[in-house]
Amino acid sequence: MIRQAEERDVADILRIYEAARAFMRRSGNLTQWTGxxxxxxxxxxxxxxxxSYxxxxxxxxxxxxxxLIPGDDPTYAHIEGAWQDTSPYATIHRAGSDSTVRGTFRTILDFACSRHDHLRADTHADNKPMQNCLEKSGFTYCGIIYIADGTPRRAYEWSAAHSTADDPVK
Incomplete structure (x- = not known):
């Protein structure tokens, strides 16, 4: 079940983010989500x-x-590459799991796609598991964006208008 996060969830959310950081480190992603x-x-x-959900x-x-943040994301205003779709979009940010349930990202995408016809996301170059999840879910790699601290991120996009019958996201 997905629901909006509430203040009573903060301790669990922080626990989940700590588990996600540990997974990143074990997967060779040593520099994302530091500090x-x-x-x-x-x-x-x-x-x-x-x-927050x-x-x-x-x-x-x-x-x-x-x-899941609707509206223009300022870090996506400039991309080294090209977005496929300029229609309004929502961005998936800060997705993390404690790894106790499989298929979490698929569930997140189903939820996001049920509310928005155009999605964007970005991830660190070392975050191979997230890159694989995005690509297997019908997202297209569009180029490099830079987050507020100036570090690069791989940018991805999915849109109902540009999806094909073979795309898993509908």
Whole structure:
């Protein structure tokens, strides 16, 4: 089940992000989400903005979190490459899992696609598992964007208008 995150979820969200950081390190991604990112302040801000969502199992255990943010993302204004679609979009950010449930990213995408016909996401060059998830889910690699601190990220896009019958995301 996916629901909007609430303040009572903050401790679980931080636990999930810590598990996600540990998974990244084990997967060879040593530089993404360092320095305590995403911070507790970011978690509170996402909840207050109504863009933070959690996944919980039948027993009420929170096992994943993500932000789904509609509207233009300033870091996507310039891309070394090209976006396929200039229509309004939502961005998937800060997706993390504690690895207790399989298929989490598929669930996140199904949820996001049920609300938006155009999605964007980005990830670190060392985050091969996320790159594979995006590509297997019908996202197209579009180029390099730079986040606020100036570091590069691989940018991806999915749009209902440009998807094919073979794309898994519908």
């Amino acid at each position: 305590g990112y995403p911070s507790e302040e970011i978690v509170h801000t996402d909840i207050a903005r109504g863009v 959690v996944l919980e199992n039948e027993a009420g255990h929170l096992h994943a979190v993500f932000a």
